[in-house]
Amino acid sequence: MAQHNQLGKTGEERAAEYLISKGYIIRDINWRSGKMELDIVAYRDKTLVVVEVKTRKNNEFLRPEEAVTLRKIKNIIQATDAYIRMFDIPFDIRFDIITLVGENEDFQIEHIEDAFLPPLNCR
Incomplete structure (x- = not known):
């Protein structure tokens, strides 16, 4: 596995551990439907929480959250819609x-x- 892929995998594992320590229930990690993916799907306080995980060695060029672009957000929304439909999720x-x-x-x-x-228009 490439070093950056391993860093991302390790980051997702640590993020899941962090969420569990804060009282979240992890439903799925790296859930996929076709080409769509959700990093972590968790639940807490009657809310389904979809978590995008960004892991970096440093902040030299870009803060990790800045890598969540409008295109990425639209992909997350579409994947979340598929997840909600598949599992008939009644939560916020x-x-x-x-x-x-x-x-x-x-x-x-x-x-x-x-x-x-x-976004208002996810297409």
């Missing part, structure tokens, strides 16, 4: 971003709740 939905910056599993973690709302 929230979109969060968790950023992890660091190396060798020594990460600074930031949890951005309600990081974005679905």
